Amino acid sequence: MKVLISRKTGNYYYYNGIGEYHCKEGFLTEEQLHSGENILINSKQREFLIFEANKHDEFQKIKRGPQIITEKDLGYIIARSGIDKTSHIVEAGGGSGGATTFFGRICKSVHTYEIREDHCKIIETNLKKFELDNVELTLGDLAEHIETIDKDSLDLLFLDMPEPNMVLEKNLDALKSGRYVICYLPNVSQLLEVAKLIAEKQHLYIEEVTEVQTRHWRIWERVSRPEFRSDQDFTAFLMFLRKN
Numbered sequence: 424m425k426v427l428i429s430r431k432t433g434n435y436y437y438y439n440g441i442g443e444y445h446c447k448e449g450f451l452t453e454e455q456l457h458s459g460e461n462i463l464i465n466s467k468q469r470e471f472l473i474f475e476a477n478k479h480d481e482f483q484k485i486k487r488g489p490q491i492i493t494e495k496d497l498g499y500i501i502a503r504s505g506i507d508k509t510s511h512i513v514e515a516g517g518g519s520g521g522a523t524t525f526f527g528r529i530c531k532s533v534h535t536y537e538i539r540e541d542h543c544k545i546i547e548t549n550l551k552k553f554e555l556d557n558v559e560l561t562l563g564d565l566a567e568h569i570e571t572i573d574k575d576s577l578d579l580l581f582l583d584m585p586e587p588n589m590v591l592e593k594n595l596d597a598l599k600s601g602r603y604v605i606c607y608l609p610n611v612s613q614l615l616e617v618a619k620l621i622a623e624k625q626h627l628y629i630e631e632v633t634e635v636q637t638r639h640w641r642i643w644e645r646v647s648r649p650e651f652r653s654d655q656d657f658t659a660f661l662m663f664l665r666k667n
């Protein structure tokens with residue numbers, strides 16, 4: 424895949440490598456697109472930059488079903504959890520595989536559980552796109568599987584599901600001591616429900632609750648102001664629960 428950026432509008436377009444490319448700003452011929460030039464002038468005399476897509480570009484184009492976690496939140500989760508290429512992760516629900524593809528690129532192994540078959544199909548498509556062979560996908564409820572996972576085998580348990588307490592109230596022996604359960608919680612009511620359970624069971628320590636905010640700026644000729652972007656808004660609370 425190639426990325427085209429219009430110099431005039433700043434719009435991004437994604438070219439799959441076949442044929443001409445048409446968009447509302449005009450078109451580019453197949454010959455131009457394969458010329459090896461990195462600046463192209465289209466049919467409306469607009470200048471386009473052309474690049475090979477990187478993983479960030481591919482992430483923008485992944486198949487979407489349920490709401491995907493944002494890059495701003497994933498970046499913090501990866502940095503804050505201390506995971507690396509030796510880490511083994513279990514996550515639920517898989518959703519569209521947004522978090523799965525990130526963890527898969529960084530960690531030794533990822534096992535994702537997803538309760539809905541239609542969502543599993545989306546995840547499978549996205550895993551193929553990212554050519555990940557270290558990810559296992561199970562159709563099922565993580566709450567029913569968590570106690571079957573080997574003791575002290577996990578470096579991270581990531582929960583992006585409506586009712587994380589279904590998993591948290593189980594025996595979490597699979598998670599190594601000092602490692603995290605991270606709950607991704609779009610609602611404050613969910614956050615309070617988890618906090619209540621932890622207070623009762625005391626098997627985890629609430630080390631941090633964070634909301635990640637980014638602010639993107641548009642620097643464009645005489646315009647310099649914050650961008651209007653949906654991912655600048657609130658997305659979710661990140662709750663870091665440390666296993667003792």
Ligand SMILES: C[S@@+](CC[C@H](N)C(=O)[O-])C[C@H]1O[C@@H](n2cnc3c(N)ncnc32)[C@H](O)[C@@H]1O
Pocket residue numbers: 489490491492515516517518519520521522523536537538539542563564565566583584585586589
């Ligand atoms: C918001 S989506 C997760 C999005 C995902 N993190 C991503 O980045 O694409 C929540 C998913 O959790 C799944 N789910 C809900 N309860 C579950 C459970 N007990 N076990 C496994 N998956 C579950 C839902 O079917 C849904 O696909």
